[in-house]
Amino acid sequence: MNTKYIDLISQTFDFPQEEFKVDNNKLSFHDIDLMALVEEYGGPLKFTYLPQISNNINRAKQWFANAIEKNNYKGKYNYCYCTKSSHFKHVLNEALKNDIHIETSSAFDIDIVENLKAEGKITNDTYVISNGFKRAQYVTNIARLINEGHKNCIPIIDNYEEIDLLSEEVKGKFNIGIRIASEEEPKFEFYTSRLGIGYKNIVPFYNKLIKDNKKVKLKMLHFFINTGIRDNAYYWNELQKCLKVYTSLKKICPSLDSLNIGGGFPIKNSLGFDFDYEYMIDEIVNQIKTTCEAEDVAVPNIFTEFGSFTVGESGGAIYEVLYQKQQNDREKWNMINSSFITTLPDTWAINKRFVMLPINRWNDSYERVLLGGLTCDSDDYYNSEQHMNAIYLPKYNRDKPLYIGFFNTGAYQETIGGFGGLQHCLIPSPKHILIDRDEDGNLTTKLFSEQQKSEDLLKILGYAN
The missing domain is CATH 2.40.37.10 (Lyase, Ornithine Decarboxylase; Chain A, domain 1)
Structure with missing residues (x-):
């Protein structure tokens, strides 16, 4: 026995x-x-x-490279690390060995970015995608980073006031993104994410506050759902709604050239864990390309913000x-x-x-x-x-x-x-x-x-x- x-x-x-x-x-x-x-x-x-941090980063980069080649996709892929998963210097030092970019969530994140820049770990070519609800110190720190020459810092607009707040402190022109307020799964206690701007409001928001604003240029649309990237009807439905917004915006906004699909890759939580990462990436790339071709717009560069997947x-x-x-x-x-x-x-x-x-x-x-x-x-x-x-x-x-x-x-x-x-x-x-x-x-x-x-x-x- x-x-x-x-x-x-x-x-x-x-x-x-x-x-x-x-x-x-x-x-x-x-x-x-x-x-x-x-x-x-x-x-x-x-x-x-x-070493597992670098291993997972390079696994994901290879999966996207394979999908881009397989689908003859004309856009580029950029891997960002979501710093809120772990801010420790040893984590960032390891992650940044692999030609990646950074996603920030709060004011002090920018201080970390500046520290890493001073040590040569980050350059002005590194994208700094600044998410989160922005007030006072966060706005000031983002503006300082941009004013010091980091033009690849892209604040992601989370509410209607942030463009004005940033414009008051940023000297000259700057790039922005817009976060979509995704609709949550039916089992959630609320219908729509507190983060971002609703699907139906994004094009009117662009027309009212961005289109004729000579100081800001819209470069990115940001999409993320709380449950992460999963092979289920809910995820694919939300992705399609996001792509509909992207193609509608792209037709009236030539500067828009990037789609950020956020993070949310699961990590192994049992010996029976089974998730087909390569299939999911291939299908995401395929759906983006198919939708853009149907709407006759150029495909976007793809950004991801993997946090737990990077370091977990x-x-x-x-x-x-x-x-x-x-x-x-x-x-x-x-x-x-x-x-x-x-x-x-x-x-x-x-x-x-x-x-x-x-x-x-x-x-x-x-x-x-x-x-x-x-x-x-x-x-x-x-x-x-x-x-x-x-x-x-x-x-x-x-x-x-x-x-x-x-x-x-x-x-x-x-x-x-x-x-x-x-x-x-x-x-x-x-x-x-x-x-x-x-x-x-x-x-x-x-x-x-x-x-x-x-x-x-x-x-x-x-x-x-």
């Missing part, structure tokens, strides 16, 4: 997989010996595997199971040495699921468990994987420590959790390790940040200087 944990995984999924392998009873991730990482740095810990699959977190609590005849709680609320807040805030696997003891028998965090909050738990509505792990044994890993956690967790700040119940942020490869392909590791100490938290709270 096959009762080992490795038998369970092998029988349930196609395993091993490209990034996950088991050798000598231990899990490796992109050939990283995770137990060796734990033995060197201890736990709990988070890590970022930097580079991240991971490793915890130790400290103790098992048998709370009744059915429920066993494995208590980890950290907190889900503080270190993986997406699991608590939006019920997000990640790939979860044990780091060691793959040849041991397994059991069904719940995972509990250290805080006193009843919501600090993780109890299901999307593929099986349960968690199975090697059986708890006080004398055989068990380590578990959560993978593809690289997007948003530090931002939502408040990196370096106060955490729920004052649970400290874990140490963070950067993992890279040198020119010979050998793994290198570096401690990016230590686990928070009590004095760090006491200083924030005003108890210490």
